[in-house]
Amino acid sequence: MNDQIEKIDRLTREAVKEVFQSMLSMEVNPEPPTPLPADPAGQIIGSVGFIGEANGILYLYADMCFARVITGRMLDISEPEVDSGEMVTDAIGELSNMVAGYLKARLCSGGSPCTLTIPSVVRGQQLSVEGSAQVIRRIIGFRNCKHHLLAEVLLKDSAQRNS
Numbered sequence: 623m624n625d626q627i628e629k630i631d632r633l634t635r636e637a638v639k640e641v642f643q644s645m646l647s648m649e650v651n652p653e654p655p656t657p658l659p660a661d662p663a664g665q666i667i668g669s670v671g672f673i674g675e676a677n678g679i680l681y682l683y684a685d686m687c688f689a690r691v692i693t694g695r696m697l698d699i700s701e702p703e704v705d706s707g708e709m710v711t712d713a714i715g716e717l718s719n720m721v722a723g724y725l726k727a728r729l730c731s732g733g734s735p736c737t738l739t740i741p742s743v744v745r746g747q748q749l750s751v752e753g754s755a756q757v758i759r760r761i762i763g764f765r766n767c768k769h770h771l772l773a774e775v776l777l778k779d780s781a782q783r784n785s
């Protein structure tokens with residue numbers, strides 16, 4: 623079980639760092655997870671599930687300020703040009719999809735079928751996700767300058783998969 627947890631932690635750190643670097647030309651560094659700072663505009667959570675040899679869900683949490691920065695970078699526009707919530711929703715959904723795809727590719731080995739779910743995005747104030755007792759839950763914090771991001775992975779324990 624500890625090997626599986628270490629693998630999830632390592633792959634999540636690699637996935638977030640790689641996607642942010644390659645898709646956004648942004649460096650994010652792992653840090654201990656802490657609650658996101660209060661943002662009057664709220665928070666946003668992107669989620670994507672993966673089903674197959676490994677079963678789980680990836681959640682990416684950001685405050686709306688950082689989500690707008692990410693959106694601008696992804697669309698190659700200035701932050702003031704990010705003019706709609708739909709742009710932010712699409713960008714966070716796609717970012718979550720890319721990180722989950724990285725995880726899926728490394729957790730579902732040997733050509734075993736593994737499918738990603740459609741990305742979903744939730745916005746609000748003081749959001750959190752609760753997992754059941756039958757999952758391994760890992761949360762990793764990241765920082766980019768003044769911005770924070772949380773990546774959370776809920777993975778069905780391999781002992782539970784066959785039940």
